[in-house]
Amino acid sequence: MDKLLMHLENLARLDGIASLESQVFQYMKQNLTPLSDEIITDGLGSIFGIKKSKVANAKKVLLAGHMDEVGFMVKQINDVGSLSIYPVGGWWSQTLMSQRVRVTTLDGRVYKGTIGSIPPHMLTDAKRNSPVEIQDLLVDIGARSKQEVLDMGVTLGDMVVLDGDFVRLNDHRILSKALDNRYGCAMALAMLEAFKDVDLPFDLISGATVQEEVGLRGAQTAANLTQPDIAIVYDCSPANDAGADKDVLGKLGAGVLLRFVDASMLPNRCMLERLKKTAIAHEIPHQYYLSLGGTDAGAIHKSNMGVPTLTICICARNIHTASSICDVNDLNAAYHVSSHFIEELNDTIINDMITCNQ
Numbered sequence: 001m002d003k004l005l006m007h008l009e010n011l012a013r014l015d016g017i018a019s020l021e022s023q024v025f026q027y028m029k030q031n032l033t034p035l036s037d038e039i040i041t042d043g044l045g046s047i048f049g050i051k052k053s054k055v056a057n058a059k060k061v062l063l064a065g066h067m068d069e070v071g072f073m074v075k076q077i078n079d080v081g082s083l084s085i086y087p088v089g090g091w092w093s094q095t096l097m098s099q100r101v102r103v104t105t106l107d108g109r110v111y112k113g114t115i116g117s118i119p120p121h122m123l124t125d126a127k128r129n130s131p132v133e134i135q136d137l138l139v140d141i142g143a144r145s146k147q148e149v150l151d152m153g154v155t156l157g158d159m160v161v162l163d164g165d166f167v168r169l170n171d172h173r174i175l176s177k178a179l180d181n182r183y184g185c186a187m188a189l190a191m192l193e194a195f196k197d198v199d200l201p202f203d204l205i206s207g208a209t210v211q212e213e214v215g216l217r218g219a220q221t222a223a224n225l226t227q228p229d230i231a232i233v234y235d236c237s238p239a240n241d242a243g244a245d246k247d248v249l250g251k252l253g254a255g256v257l258l259r260f261v262d263a264s265m266l267p268n269r270c271m272l273e274r275l276k277k278t279a280i281a282h283e284i285p286h287q288y289y290l291s292l293g294g295t296d297a298g299a300i301h302k303s304n305m306g307v308p309t310l311t312i313c314i315c316a317r318n319i320h321t322a323s324s325i326c327d328v329n330d331l332n333a334a335y336h337v338s339s340h341f342i343e344e345l346n347d348t349i350i351n352d353m354i355t356c357n358q
């Protein structure tokens with residue numbers, strides 16, 4: 001569990017949007033390597049470590065988070081030295097004005113800046129009451145002209161990420177950017193770490209995909225690469241508890257999510273039931289959850305001839321902003337239910353999952 005928190009903090013501080021995940025890739029590679037018998041990668045940039053079983057023809061269990069966070073690319077460099085941006089992943093434009101950003105060039109130079117906003121003094125009533133469009137936002141990195149931006153080495157397509165440092169608010173709450181989904185990357189590392197001295201009756205393949213936020217693209221190639229018999233996807237879902245409704249699904253601190261339906265996948269029922277029973281048996285907090293979004297599970301479960309897949313998610317407030325908040329007790333619940341779920345797996349149980357809907 002300490003490792004999970006350490007990796008989460010280190011990973012959340014890295015920047016990586018879809019197609020520019022190399023900072024995260026390098027961190028994953030460095031930390032997967034000492035825990036794995038073999039490292040495998042695909043052509044888009046996903047990476048997994050394999051812990052091989054001593055059993056011949058062992059089944060393959062895939063664990064996956066995704067490395068990319070929501071961000072932007074530089075779309076246009078304007079004459080006055082400002083940058084127009086293109087969203088990579090889902091944003092609500094109202095969360096963006098006056099946020100600090102980091103712009104990273106292809107050769108690795110990093111520039112700080114902010115997303116400009118119109119001061120209240122200069123706002124007309126019409127502007128004040130209409131939502132701002134992302135295409136109208138301007139990033140200011142302190143340059144006085146287009147030429148100055150070009151001289152800094154900034155090019156169209158460069159990565160723009162909101163700055164949102166990892167902060168422990170208290171014993172139970174964490175504030176940070178990119179909890180979606182460095183949580184998943186940290187879980188993939190923590191699970192391999194948890195089983196490093198344990199003989200498992202299956203190959204454990206653990207790592208992270210790329211390009212989830214633009215439509216589960218890396219998950220598709222990662223499934224081709226790993227050819228799993230079953231899969232577990234770790235992701236960070238929206239908490240929904242900031243309003244007054246006490247019966248709402250997705251409460252911060254109420255435990256790991258039993259995600260029984262989402263827009264991309266209906267989970268394998270034997271896996272979901274086992275997750276619930278595991279949580280109950282080990283007195284781990286858990287909550288049912290329904291999502292209008294999706295995860296990499298949406299692509300993985302449809303790969304090959306169909307892969308029984310389950311998500312082990314936590315929820316966080318304000319996801320897809322620079323200021324997400326998650327609960328340490330939820331991380332704890334996810335870590336423990338996941339490790340018990342994996343340690344109890346065997347060939348019979350995996351076969352039951354494969355034949356679950358028959």
Ligand SMILES: [Zn+2]
Pocket residue numbers: 066180181212235236
């Ligand atoms: Zn995610």
